[in-house]
Amino acid sequence: MAHPAPTAESTHSAPSTHTAQSTWPTTLRTVLGASTVVLLVLLAFVWPSYLSKVKDLPLVVAGPPAALTQIQAGLGKSGAFDITTVADRAAAESAIKQRDAYGAVVASPSGVEFLTASAASTVVSQALNQAAAGITAQAAAAGQQPPKVTVTDIAPLSPDDPRGAGFAVAGLPLAMGGMLGGVLISLLVAGHRRRLAAVTGYAVLAGLLLAAVLGPWLGILVGSFVMEWAIISAALFATGAFIVGMNGLIGRAGIALGAIVTLFIGNPLSSLTIPKEMLPWHWGEIGQFFVPGAAGTLLRLESYFPDASTLRPWLVLAAWALVGVVTLWFGRHADEEVLHIDGATEPETAPALAS
Known part of the structure; x- marks a missing residue:
């Protein structure tokens, strides 16, 4: 029995079983690229402390x-301190x-007093406490x-954060928060006026929430x-x-550039966990010129x-x-959409998709 010839309608309605697959060179490049990124992330966060x-x-x-003379001889020989003489207590x-x-x-006739500031650095405070104990032991x-x-x-930490762990960790939400807001606004908001309004509104509202958590709620900031x-x-x-500005300047690559500058350069060099003088070379001082360090x-x-x-960090x-x-x-990319979502832009003014 003869079978009828397939019609054009049946030919087009038949489901396709073809699935696009990446080439092996693309797969290899992805593996190498992802591995390199992980390595750079590890180095960025471990290298300064190590x-x-x-x-x-x-x-x-x-x-x-x-x-x-005796104090300088005892504390200065290790190179840990840069000692300056002042008039009095x-x-x-x-x-x-x-x-x-x-x-x-x-030093005075009544004895020796060590003035510390745990809020400046718990590492230095502990070192001075050990030096104070060492004087008694040596005698x-x-x-x-x-x-x-x-x-x-002289400057103790908050009773709710006696070891400074909360303050040290607080730097990451600041960096991540700014980065997250910049990335989302770059992806979802089109138009330079609306982007500026979104960044401003996000900074005010998110800043209020973070300040409430770090201050009145947890007592880390006093x-x-x-x-x-x-x-x-x-x-x-x-x-x-x-981040939004870099996206407007050079396109999608600007989002990645802004995130890298913030999270992988500025945050590790912020000196929130250790004094800036303890970082290699001049990296601690350089870190103060990035947003996480200044904030x-x-x-x-x-x-x-x-x-x-507070003039310099504000500047x-x-x-x-x-x-x-x-x-x-x-x-030149300030008014372009990066990620199009139906209904997210006004039809009469919606810009073309970014190339």
Whole structure:
């Protein structure tokens, strides 16, 4: 029995069993690329801490010349401290509160007092506590009457965060938050006016939520809530605007560039967990010119060192924000969609998809 010839309709309606598959070279490149990215992520977060060492930490001393000579000989030989002499205890305390020194040693006829600032660095505070214990141990080993040694924490951490672990971890939500906002706005919002409005609104609202969690809720930040809100919002705006601006300037590659600068360069060099002097070469100082480092410094100063100058970190945040706004507004990709979602743009003004 003859079978009828297939019609055009039946031919087109038959399901296709063909499935596109990547080439082997593409598969290999993907594996190598992903492995390289993982390696770079590991190096970015581990390298600064792994190569850090206690060195060149600013320390001030005060007291009689004979006592100062002995103190400098004991603490300066290791290279851990960069020692400066000040007039008296008041000057030493002022240097700590203005962030010119991590600690101080004050000698007097009544004994030796170590001034620490755990809010500046728990690492340095612990080192000075060990040095204080060492004076008593050395005197006892030599059969001498040990001097009276006291330790005073001039700038203690919050009672809710006595070891500073919460403050150290707080830097990651700042970096991740700014990056997340910038990426999502770049992908989902089209039009330079709407993108700028989205970055601003996100920075204000997310900054409020993060400040509420880190401040009143967890007690990690103990300064003015309004100032902490302003600092966090400024950091989120600077990062978000930079990422959106880079997308507007060079297209989709700008999103990746902004994320790399924020998370893999700025965050590891922020010096939130260790003093900037302990990082290799000048990386600690360089890190203060990125958003995570500047924002972390501002939050530390606002919470624990109100006498210190905040001009430089504010200027750093302002500079990153300005770069972001300019590139966001004038970039040739500023009004292009990156990811199209039906109904997300107005039909009469919807721009073409980015190439």
